[in-house]
Amino acid sequence: GLFWLASGLGLAGVFVLSIAFAMAYHKLPEIDAYTTYQPKLPLRVFSQDKVLLATFGEEKREFIPIQAVPQVMIHAVLAAEDANFFEHSGVDFKGIARAIYANFGRAKSQGGSTISMQVARNMYLSSEKTYIRKIYEILLTYKLEYSLTKAQILEVYMNHIYLGQRAYGFGAAAQTYFGKPLSSLSIAEAAMLAGLPKAPSAYNPVRNPKRARARQLYIIGRMEANGYVTQSQAKQAKAETLAIRQSRSSSEAYADFVTEMVRASITEQYGEDAYTRGLDVYTTIRASEQQAAYAALRKGLLAYENQQAYRGPEKNINLPQDPQAQANAIDELLDTAHDHGDLLAAVVTKVSKNQVTAVIQNGQVIQVSGKGLDAVKTALTKGVPQAQRIQQGSLIRVLEKSDGNWQITQTPGVEGALVSMDPRTGQVRALAGGFDFGKNQFNHATQAWRQPGSSFKPFIYSAAFEKGLTPSTIINDAPLFFTAEETGGQPWEPKNYDNKFDGPMSARRGLARSKNLVSIRVLKLITPEVAQKWALRFGFEEDKIPPYYTIALGAGTVTPMQMVTAYSVFANGGYKVAPSLIDEIRDQRGRVIFKAQATPLSESRRIISARNAFMMSSMLKEITRSGTARRASRELDRSDLFGKTGTTNDAQDAWFVGYQPTRVAAVWVGYDNPRNLGEYATGSGLALPIWIDYMAPTLKDVPQASLVPPPGMVSEGGEWYYQEFTPGNGIDSIGLDEVATLPGAITPAVDQSERKDILQMFRE
Numbered sequence: 001g002l003f004w005l006a007s008g009l010g011l012a013g014v015f016v017l018s019i020a021f022a023m024a025y026h027k028l029p030e031i032d033a034y035t036t037y038q039p040k041l042p043l044r045v046f047s048q049d050k051v052l053l054a055t056f057g058e059e060k061r062e063f064i065p066i067q068a069v070p071q072v073m074i075h076a077v078l079a080a081e082d083a084n085f086f087e088h089s090g091v092d093f094k095g096i097a098r099a100i101y102a103n104f105g106r107a108k109s110q111g112g113s114t115i116s117m118q119v120a121r122n123m124y125l126s127s128e129k130t131y132i133r134k135i136y137e138i139l140l141t142y143k144l145e146y147s148l149t150k151a152q153i154l155e156v157y158m159n160h161i162y163l164g165q166r167a168y169g170f171g172a173a174a175q176t177y178f179g180k181p182l183s184s185l186s187i188a189e190a191a192m193l194a195g196l197p198k199a200p201s202a203y204n205p206v207r208n209p210k211r212a213r214a215r216q217l218y219i220i221g222r223m224e225a226n227g228y229v230t231q232s233q234a235k236q237a238k239a240e241t242l243a244i245r246q247s248r249s250s251s252e253a254y255a256d257f258v259t260e261m262v263r264a265s266i267t268e269q270y271g272e273d274a275y276t277r278g279l280d281v282y283t284t285i286r287a288s289e290q291q292a293a294y295a296a297l298r299k300g301l302l303a304y305e306n307q308q309a310y311r312g313p314e315k316n317i318n319l320p321q322d323p324q325a326q327a328n329a330i331d332e333l334l335d336t337a338h339d340h341g342d343l344l345a346a347v348v349t350k351v352s353k354n355q356v357t358a359v360i361q362n363g364q365v366i367q368v369s370g371k372g373l374d375a376v377k378t379a380l381t382k383g384v385p386q387a388q389r390i391q392q393g394s395l396i397r398v399l400e401k402s403d404g405n406w407q408i409t410q411t412p413g414v415e416g417a418l419v420s421m422d423p424r425t426g427q428v429r430a431l432a433g434g435f436d437f438g439k440n441q442f443n444h445a446t447q448a449w450r451q452p453g454s455s456f457k458p459f460i461y462s463a464a465f466e467k468g469l470t471p472s473t474i475i476n477d478a479p480l481f482f483t484a485e486e487t488g489g490q491p492w493e494p495k496n497y498d499n500k501f502d503g504p505m506s507a508r509r510g511l512a513r514s515k516n517l518v519s520i521r522v523l524k525l526i527t528p529e530v531a532q533k534w535a536l537r538f539g540f541e542e543d544k545i546p547p548y549y550t551i552a553l554g555a556g557t558v559t560p561m562q563m564v565t566a567y568s569v570f571a572n573g574g575y576k577v578a579p580s581l582i583d584e585i586r587d588q589r590g591r592v593i594f595k596a597q598a599t600p601l602s603e604s605r606r607i608i609s610a611r612n613a614f615m616m617s618s619m620l621k622e623i624t625r626s627g628t629a630r631r632a633s634r635e636l637d638r639s640d641l642f643g644k645t646g647t648t649n650d651a652q653d654a655w656f657v658g659y660q661p662t663r664v665a666a667v668w669v670g671y672d673n674p675r676n677l678g679e680y681a682t683g684s685g686l687a688l689p690i691w692i693d694y695m696a697p698t699l700k701d702v703p704q705a706s707l708v709p710p711p712g713m714v715s716e717g718g719e720w721y722y723q724e725f726t727p728g729n730g731i732d733s734i735g736l737d738e739v740a741t742l743p744g745a746i747t748p749a750v751d752q753s754e755r756k757d758i759l760q761m762f763r764e
Contacts, residue, residue, distance in 0.1 A: 041278030041588050043266060045259045048427075048583055051287035054259035057275040062171035062182075066155035070183055073170055075228035076194035077158070080219045082115040083226050085154070090116040090145035091138055117141045118197070119157050163193065164200035177205060179245045187229055188240035191219040205244045209362055253287040254294035254341065257433030257443050261581060278588025283581055284427035284596075289698050293418045293430035293665075296693035298341065300669065301435050302399075304686060305412040307678075310376045312388030314411075315395040319349065330359050337395055340411060340436035348394040353380050356390060356408060358398065368398065372407040411435075415672055416687075417444035417560045418694060420665035423568035425598060426577030429663065430694070442672070449544065449557040450670060454514045455646025455655040455683065456535075456554035458570070460523050461511060462608060462616050463534035465722070467526045468731040471508040471619055472719045475518045476735035477501050482549060494520055494553065497647065497682075504736060508719075511619050512627030514645060516553050521735045523552040537607040538566035539576065554646060563657045564666040570620065570642070571659040573710070574613040575601040610710035611722060617642050617707055618720055620658075628684045629656065635692050640705040643691070645683030651676050656687035661705045663698060667691045 042057025078085055091114065113121065120140035144153055159169040167176040173193050174182040185193070195203045195215035205212035217238055224234040262281055267274045317333055320326050330347045337345035339361060346358035346366065355369040373380065379390045390396060390408070399407045412435050420430040433443035442448070461469065478501050482492040496516050510518030523531055528547040535545050545556035561579060568577050585594040599605070620642035624632045628645040643658020652674040657666040667687040670677065677686065709715070712723050 041276060043263065043274050043278075044280045045255075045262050046280065046282045047253060047255070047285045047287040047290065048282060049287055050282070051253055053253055053255040053283070053285070053287075053290075054263075056259075056263050062169065062175065063159050064169070064171040064182055066151050066158065068183070069155075069158050069170070070185065070190075072187055072190045073158070073182060073185060073193070074154070075223055075226075076187070076190040076219060077115075077170075077197075079222035079226050079228060080191075080194040081118070081197060083222070085115050086150055088114060090114060090141040114141070115157050116144055116153050118161065119153055120144055122161060161197050162200055163196040164204045165206065177244055178242070186240060187220065187223070187233060187237040188216065188242060191223065191237065192216045192242060194219050205242070206246060207361060209244070253285070253290040255285060255290050255431075256437030257445065258283060258285055258290065258428075258431050258581070260437070260441065261431075261443065261446070265582065266585075280586045280590075281582060282584040282586070284429065284583050285431070285581075286429050289420065289430040289694075290432075292694050292697045293420060293432045294341075296690045297416050297418045297432045297667075298343075298435060299693060300667075300686065300690035301412045301414055301416050302343075302409065303689075304414055304669070304677075304681075306375050306409060308413070310379050310388070311410055311413075312379060312384075313348075313390055313394035313396050314345075316387070316391065317393040317395075319347075319393040333393075333395055334359075334361050338438045340397075340439050342399060343409070343411060343436070344398050344400075346396050346398045348390060348392055348396060351380065351391055351394075356380075356396075358396065360398065366398065366406050368406045368408050370405070372401075372405055374407075375410075376408045411439060413671065414669060414677070415440065415444055415448075416667065416669040416690070417448060418665060418667050418690060419445040419560050419564050420663055420694065420698070421564055421568060421577075421579055422662065423571035423577065423659060423664045424601065424662070426565075426568070426579050427583070428579055428581050429698075430665075431581075440672075444668065445560045448559060448668065448670075450559075450653045450668060450674075451554055451556065451648045452558045452563060453554040453646035453648040453653055453655055453683065454516075454519075455563065455644045455657050456551065456556065456558070457511060457514070457519045458616055458620060458644055459535045459538060459540075459566070460519055460526075460531050460552055461507065461619060462570075462612055463531050464507075464522045464526050465612050465615050466534075467530070469507060469522060469525065470719070470721050470731070471506060471615065472717075472721075473507045473731050474504050474733040474736065475507055475510050475521050476504050476733075477510065477515045477517050478503065478735065480517055480520060487549060489548075492549070495649075504733070508619055508622055511644075512622045514623075514628050519552040520549060523549060525731070525734055537576070538569055540566065553649060560666040560668045563655070563668075564664050567643075567657050567659055567666070568664045569608060570613050570616045571661055571664050572601060572613075573610050574608045575605045576607045577601075577605070609712070611712045614707065614710055614713060615720060615722075620644060621707065624658065628682075629658065629688055631684065631688060632658065632692055632695075636695060636699065638699065638704060640707070641695075645688060647682045651678065651681050653677075654681055654683045654686040656683050656691045658691055658695075660695070660699055660702065662702055663695070665691055665694055667694075 042055045044052060045054045045056070046052055117137055120137050159171065162168055163170065163173040165176045167173040170193055171182045173196065174180055174185055177193065178185070178189055192205055192212060195212060201207065203212045203215045220229070220234050220237050223229045224231060229237070262283060266279065266281060270277070270279070314337065315333065317329065319329055333347050334345055339345055344360050346360045348356055348358045350357035355367055356373065357365065357367050359365055376390060378384055379388055382389070396408055397410055399409055401407055415434050417434065418430065418432045419428065421428045431445050433445040434440050477496070480494060484491050494516055497514065501517065502515070505515070505518065507518070507522065528549055528551060531551060532542070532545050532547040536542055539562055540556070540558060544558065545551060548555065565577070565579055569575065580596055583596050584592060587593050623629045623644055624641040629643050632641050632643065633639065638660070640660050641658060643656060646653070646655030646657070652670055654669040654677060655667065659665070667690045669686045669690070709720065714721050714723050
């Protein structure tokens with residue numbers, strides 16, 4: 001009786017399972033997508049010289065037909081994942097039994113999955129680990145095996161499986177990890193990639209090189225055991241040293257801010273389809289210049305940061321003493337911190353007054369000692385508060401110096417921007433919108449509205465040239481006081497940066513030495529309203545440049561992009577050019593669907609006269625020759641440099657905007673929440689060195705240019721004048737009546753009554 005009862009229950013169980021399987025089978029997803037498999041083609045952004053800057057899309061892919069997948073890659077995958085792939089029916093029941101048994105002890109355990117089962121699981125099923133889901137996986141696997149050939153299943157697997165670093169498929173992974181096409185992989189490289197499907201994070205050669213190496217050696221051994229490679233080939237593959245690319249979201253040109261601008265522009269035009277239709281966007285950026293801009297800005301900001309007090313570790317945790325538990329705790333802490341380019345996150349494991357031992361993202365153990373501890377010496381003593389002390393379990397930032405030694409520093413609190421363009425076309429050649437895109441995505445080059453300080457003064461002088469000012473006009477650098485009625489607000493007594501007044505000097509000398517009182521007197525000559533209207537020609541916004549006397553010191557607000565565009569007018573002889581970033585767009589077949597039209601510098605685009613632009617270049621050259629930016633000509637050893645430093649009165653912003661006739665660049669440095677940069681923080685001290693470091697490689701092979709006077713200019717006594725404003729007819733002096741009684745005062749070239757008549761005439 002018991003036998004028949006058990007048999008009956010068994011048959012009933014099989015019947016119920018059969019009904020369940022039949023019902024589940026009809027609920028399986030359709031697999032038409034497999035036979036017409038089209039991966040989503042990403043949006044790719046290139047430099048003008050065809051360097052890949054970034055890839056955007058839901059998936060990072062490169063579809064490779066199975067016929068084009070090299071045998072070494074197929075053999076490595078089969079050895080690692082499913083040696084009997086071409087023999088079995090899709091399901092390995094022995095493996096499943098082992099996995100089910102293991103799952104009783106470890107919830108995360110998975111196993112027994114053939115390549116066909118992995119395709120079923122990864123393409124359509126959720127990641128939850130339940131027995132019902134396993135049943136669906138088995139049924140879908142059989143459906144796959146019935147509907148597709150083994151080659152088709154393998155093709156889907158090779159192109160779809162996730163392999164870490166946002167790479168889906170082995171074609172994308174070959175580029176991501178080795179920077180080469182799949183067809184060029186060696187046995188050792190193929191084995192390294194074949195180790196990734198099992199656990200893309202644990203066996204990632206970038207993040208966990210030791211574990212990845214152990215997995216690779218195992219797979220090479222399996223390839224030899226399965227007869228895919230000879231003993232000699234296996235030995236050679238195990239000895240091969242691999243060059244793993246340190247993964248980035250963009251190439252070594254470090255153009256994250258640029259590519260984000262492009263992404264936003266393209267998605268605004270094409271919507272979400274931009275990520276899947278395989279568009280290739282070629283920008284106006286030059287890869288070498290972009291790298292130079294990135295490196296120059298980071299160097300300048302880190303140099304400033306190293307002069308600031310150390311704020312302490314970013315985080316502190318208690319490290320377990322057990323080696324494996326400690327390694328896991330370090331991994332978890334580093335997972336919360338992102339490397340900022342070459343500024344790496346590190347966890348301290350040992351510390352003394354003279355040496356710090358730490359672990360970085362790739363598992364490397366580093367020692368920092370000697371000068372590498374200079375910036376953090378106080379943080380190694382017990383006298384500082386706990387939160388500021390470097391101790392075991394501290395998350396710190398380290399830099400590897402050119403000599404191979406390490407230095408402890410900190411992520412800069414200060415920010416900056418550098419943007420460069422060709423003034424003849426408006427094409428943007430380089431743009432660094434901040435210290436690091438991973439730290440702060442705010443694009444300071446285009447979005448930061450800041451006071452330009454003295455870098456705005458050239459636009460005041462440019463307007464004054466049209467009112468009779470000449471470079472030789474004598475202007476009094478003496479105190480001024482404005483009443484509340486004159487300013488429309490509070491009484492104002494402006495000062496020079498050095499709090500000194502040097503008396504009468506030429507306009508040329510006043511601008512070269514960035515004398516505030518000289519610039520204010522020039523503004524008084526033309527009036528703030530006239531200066532504002534003139535500035536609007538260059539692309540500044542009316543509500544951001546108020547018609548007050550304070551604009552003589554740069555009290556309005558501008559962006560670095562506006563400044564580089566405005567200075568381009570002086571550089572190109574008086575023409576306004578619109579900045580452009582996208583040069584060409586191609587579809588997935590390589591057809592050009594957009595091409596930017598180059599617009600020549602025609603008279604219809606002229607906004608100031610050629611002679612005004614020439615006069616300003618002559619003045620700005622004096623600044624790089626003998627003024628506040630003389631360091632530029634000396635270090636770059638060039639005579640064709642023009643520009644102006646800028647420091648706001650409260651030292652919250654530091655600027656340098658300058659050019660050579662083929663390239664204009666603006667540099668800004670400041671805090672996101674504006675505050676004083678320090679007692680000695682100036683445009684010449686903070687921004688100019690960054691500009692020089694960018695221009696050095698950029699202008700390396702560019703011939704020296706000459707400043708050629710246009711028609712309508714005359715030279716007399718070594719100075720330039722407008723032809724109709726010769727020394728006898730123009731304004732020779734401004735503000736000298738205030739000091740005419742002082743010993744040694746310079747007598748104006750015309751009498752006071754005549755001078756006042758001239759001033760009145762030009763005011764009108």
